[in-house]
Amino acid sequence: MTLNEYRPTDFSLAPVRNPLDEVRWWRYLGGRAYVNPLHDLLYAMSRNPSSAEKHRDLGRRQMIFGELSLSVIEITGEGSSYRYENLGQLKCDYTCFYDPSNPMVGSAYFLRVSFVSWNQGHTIDLAVHRGQCKRLFQDLYAQRVRFQEYYMGSRSFLLDTEIPYKRIQELKAEYGIDW
Numbered sequence: 001m002t003l004n005e006y007r008p009t010d011f012s013l014a015p016v017r018n019p020l021d022e023v024r025w026w027r028y029l030g031g032r033a034y035v036n037p038l039h040d041l042l043y044a045m046s047r048n049p050s051s052a053e054k055h056r057d058l059g060r061r062q063m064i065f066g067e068l069s070l071s072v073i074e075i076t077g078e079g080s081s082y083r084y085e086n087l088g089q090l091k092c093d094y095t096c097f098y099d100p101s102n103p104m105v106g107s108a109y110f111l112r113v114s115f116v117s118w119n120q121g122h123t124i125d126l127a128v129h130r131g132q133c134k135r136l137f138q139d140l141y142a143q144r145v146r147f148q149e150y151y152m153g154s155r156s157f158l159l160d161t162e163i164p165y166k167r168i169q170e171l172k173a174e175y176g177i178d179w
Contacts, residue, residue, distance in 0.1 A: 087117055130159070
């Protein structure tokens with residue numbers, strides 16, 4: 001499964017700003033006083049380019065979860081592969097952000113994957129959907145990869161945080177996980 005990096009200042013999906021959209025045409029055509037379309041246009045064009053235009057061409061790292069290893073592809077195209085058995089402290093901490101138009105449905109999950117390999121720590125933030133996140137965890141558990149799943153710092157199992165003690169003991173025995 002391949003997942004793309006998320007950066008909080010990533011505006012690559014934002015539309016490019018058009019200075020003509022910032023001119024108050026309807027007010028001018030309606031005869032409103034103190035509206036000058038030429039002034040509006042010059043002001044809009046004099047402003048600095050938007051963040052979307054500045055950051056549009058920046059690439060993102062990718063993380064590929066394979067059967068035996070975890071690979072990180074850098075922006076330059078160079079990749080590093082880390083075998084699961086050689087990883088120390090593989091931790092997946094996710095956060096759900098809700099869609100303002102529909103607060104009952106989670107729209108995006110931001111997954112922070114951190115691990116240690118050869119005494120060097122690595123952290124990458126990923127933008128995923130609920131289904132991708134759950135499928136990733138199911139695959140990792142099925143492959144018996146040793147990792148810890150967290151929801152905003154609290155332990156979880158397959159996106160469930162309300163797990164009774166008895167069920168935790170069953171999961172530890174079934175998957176060989178540390179809680």
